[in-house]
Amino acid sequence: MYDFDYHRPTSIEQAAALISSADDVKLLAGGMSLLPSLKMRLARYTALVDLGALKELVGVRREGAEVVIGAMTPHAVVAASAEVHSAIPALAVLAGGIADPLVRNRGTIGGSLAHADPAADYPAGVLGCGATICTNKRRIASDDYFLGMFETALQPGEIITSVRFPVPQKAGYAKLHQQASRFAVVGVFVARTAAGVRVAVTGAAPSVFRLKEAEAALAKKFDASALAGIAVSPDGLNSDIHASAEYRAHCVVVMAKRAVAAAA
Amino acid sequence: MPVVTMTVNGQRVSAEVEGRTLLVQFLREHLRLTGTHVGCDTSQCGCCTVHVNGQGMKSCTLLALACEGATITTIEGLAVDGKLHPMQEAFHEHHGLQCGYCTPGMIMSALDMVRRKGNDLDESTVREQLSGNLCRCTGYHNIVKAIQAGAAAMKRS
Ligand SMILES: Cc1cc2nc3c(=O)[nH]c(=O)nc-3n(C[C@H](O)[C@H](O)[C@H](O)COP(=O)(O)OP(=O)(O)OC[C@H]3O[C@@H](n4cnc5c(N)ncnc54)[C@H](O)[C@@H]3O)c2cc1C
Ligand code: FES
Ligand code: FES
Numbered sequence: 556m557y558d559f560d561y562h563r564p565t566s567i568e569q570a571a572a573l574i575s576s577a578d579d580v581k582l583l584a585g586g587m588s589l590l591p592s593l594k595m596r597l598a599r600y601t602a603l604v605d606l607g608a609l610k611e612l613v614g615v616r617r618e619g620a621e622v623v624i625g626a627m628t629p630h631a632v633v634a635a636s637a638e639v640h641s642a643i644p645a646l647a648v649l650a651g652g653i654a655d656p657l658v659r660n661r662g663t664i665g666g667s668l669a670h671a672d673p674a675a676d677y678p679a680g681v682l683g684c685g686a687t688i689c690t691n692k693r694r695i696a697s698d699d700y701f702l703g704m705f706e707t708a709l710q711p712g713e714i715i716t717s718v719r720f721p722v723p724q725k726a727g728y729a730k731l732h733q734q735a736s737r738f739a740v741v742g743v744f745v746a747r748t749a750a751g752v753r754v755a756v757t758g759a760a761p762s763v764f765r766l767k768e769a770e771a772a773l774a775k776k777f778d779a780s781a782l783a784g785i786a787v788s789p790d791g792l793n794s795d796i797h798a799s800a801e802y803r804a805h806c807v808v809v810m811a812k813r814a815v816a817a818a819a
Numbered sequence: 820m821p822v823v824t825m826t827v828n829g830q831r832v833s834a835e836v837e838g839r840t841l842l843v844q845f846l847r848e849h850l851r852l853t854g855t856h857v858g859c860d861t862s863q864c865g866c867c868t869v870h871v872n873g874q875g876m877k878s879c880t881l882l883a884l885a886c887e888g889a890t891i892t893t894i895e896g897l898a899v900d901g902k903l904h905p906m907q908e909a910f911h912e913h914h915g916l917q918c919g920y921c922t923p924g925m926i927m928s929a930l931d932m933v934r935r936k937g938n939d940l941d942e943s944t945v946r947e948q949l950s951g952n953l954c955r956c957t958g959y960h961n962i963v964k965a966i967q968a969g970a971a972a973m974k975r976s
Pocket of ligand 2: 861862863866867868877878879880
């Protein structure tokens with residue numbers, strides 16, 4: 556790892572000033588994605604701005620019809636949160652299935668969403684619930700947030716502060732995990748909301764995406780049997796040592812059915 | 820160089836470190852606490868597991884400076900007055916190791932498991948919750964038995 560300066564701001568304003576002070580400065584949250592990439596020298600920064608002292612970015616709370624999760628909230632806290640369990644149990648399942656317990660003690664929802672790994676779990680939950688990503692500058696709807704592989708609508712210097720999840724009537728998450736890392740080979744989050752059904756797929760393509768055919772079928776009947784006729788094309792899906800595009804296409808439907816069956 | 824201060828195994832320590840110094844390097848190279856091992860250096864194997872403010876974390880993927888003011892416990896901090904911790908005792912009793920390289924991380928991770936899941940652990944819970952720790956030798960069988968026994972013994976002690 557190349558050396559860098561380390562900053563530990565005590566307010567979001569300070570963090571924002573530091574991150575905007577130069578081009579090659581980077582935010583640090585749990586470090587579970589950033590530090591491995593620095594160790595491999597895939598990236599180099601002159602300074603890291605650690606959000607670790609900003610306790611106001613940690614925590615889960617219920618605000619009316621929404622669950623609000625602070626950007627620095629570790630996966631383990633979301634997985635164990637009584638608020639999340641009662642409002643969106645599928646999100647607790649999702650957070651509790653990320654990586655391993657030690658990574659979950661450290662990695663954060665904000666870091667996961669900023670990183671936007673194509674095989675990450677949170678993007679499916681966020682897009683599936685139709686959540687809103689709040690930054691120090693604005694609010695971004697999940698439908699406008701994920702732009703591509705490791706690519707989001709965040710602008711340089713923008714800091715995620717929290718994520719607002721509208722509480723769905725019912726939701727479920729199912730993933731086929733890669734045996735070693737637990738990243739999603741295919742993960743599907745299904746939510747029935749007042750505004751309709753949303754189905755979000757992660758792991759299968761360069762970026763999380765909505766499966767509109769499945770949404771339409773489930774809107775008619777919210778039951779796994781409604782997905783019987785759905786076929787997903789392997790065109791444009793990921794193909795790697797873990798799974799071929801054809802296998803992923805097949806698994807999208809299987810995971811969608813399991814997510815509906817598990818929905819609560 | 821910046822200075823970091825933390826409490827390690829009950830002792831307050833301060834040292835100059837680089838921005839990039841990892842917690843595991845700080846523990847092993849600055850403090851000579853070499854019980855914490857580096858197996859993979861890529862956040863996979865859990866050999867480097869220590870407790871940061873009571874929670875199990877992979878010290879190969881943590882900056883020393885990010886632990887400013889934190890309370891750290893390593894494997895060296897478990898025994899009291901030369902008497903092994905019940906979890907260490909259980910690994911000994913149930914032969915939960917062969918080469919021993921993964922053992923410090925296994926034990927620190929096992930204690931984090933007890934913190935989260937309690938003292939009454941069934942086999943499948945232990946196996947599932949051990950997914951962040953790899954062992955190249957044992958096949959895990961005795962590690963699982965040791966953790967179940969150690970967790971139960973902690974309740975009694
Ligand atoms: C062994 C292992 C297995 C894993 N398995 C899984 C898995 O199964 N599923 C899964 O989803 N993930 C998995 N991960 C990734 C893990 O969930 C990470 O915690 C997460 O992707 C990044 O979160 P972090 O807090 O560690 O962020 P960091 O690594 O600190 O940061 C990641 C990126 O986000 C930026 N960033 C961080 N916080 C903010 C913010 N508030 N605002 C703007 N930008 C920010 C950083 O600048 C950086 O570019 C795994 C990681 C490891 C090491
Ligand atoms: S050395 Fe830290 S996880 Fe392997
Ligand atoms: S005992 Fe040798 S690696 Fe576990």
